[in-house]
Amino acid sequence: MKFSNYNICTKICNENYLYNSFTNSLIKLNNIYFEQIRQRDIKLLEKLDDSQINILKNNGIIINDEVNELNMIRSKMKKILLNREILTLTIAPTLNCNFDCYYCFEERQEGRMSNFTKENLLKNIEREIKNGVKLIKVIWYGGEPLLEIKFIEEFINSLNELKKLYNIKFGIKSSF
Incomplete structure (x- = not known):
């Protein structure tokens, strides 16, 4: 042992x-x-x-x-990467941040994810669902994602529509 x-x-x-x-x-x-x-x-x-x-x-x-x-970790990672039933997305609706954390190395960046990008992301998610994805995990990342709360709400509403249409599940986490 x-x-x-x-x-x-x-x-x-x-x-x-x-x-x-x-x-x-x-x-x-x-x-x-x-x-x-x-x-x-x-x-x-x-x-x-x-x-x-x-x-x-x-x-x-x-x-x-x-x-x-x-080897156990390699095997577990391989199994996760090959699992086509789970799609994990890290989404940064903005890189902007209203905090001023002393330890942060990021420079403030204005801007937000465009509607074009959001729509293409949703199309890709739907394609992945049609290819067998049954669970979508969304991790909100940024700057400070909640600066774009309207974007997040709209995105979640779109995921709810896909959930109903395809009988899938999804979970949401924050990056902090």
Whole structure:
């Protein structure tokens, strides 16, 4: 057995947490186990009972020695890229921003996505639906996408029409 390369140990509000970014698992740990896992001390496994080891295995914290996690990620990515039933779009209705975040490296840019571009995007989405897409995920990005709330509302209304017409699903996220 070995520890996953995707384990992240962190302290939050004086509590110890172990997160595995491959399995998306989060476990609260006591101080002793936390330090041993943080240091990747495989001798810890000798001190644990079967139920504790099963928890670590089931959450991807420990894996078999022969497991190649990089190949697992490559395989998962390939499966996602080849899945023609899901279309994920990142849409920037504007690059303009009304914030002035000190860490931002972007220069302010006026302008918005044109209606021509929006209509072509919707045509492409409809073509993808006809080719088998059943779920559309939209991520709003920008500058500050909500500066173009009217555009977003119109776009969502168009997606709702496609949803009804083709019996598809869609989800929306923000980029922040």
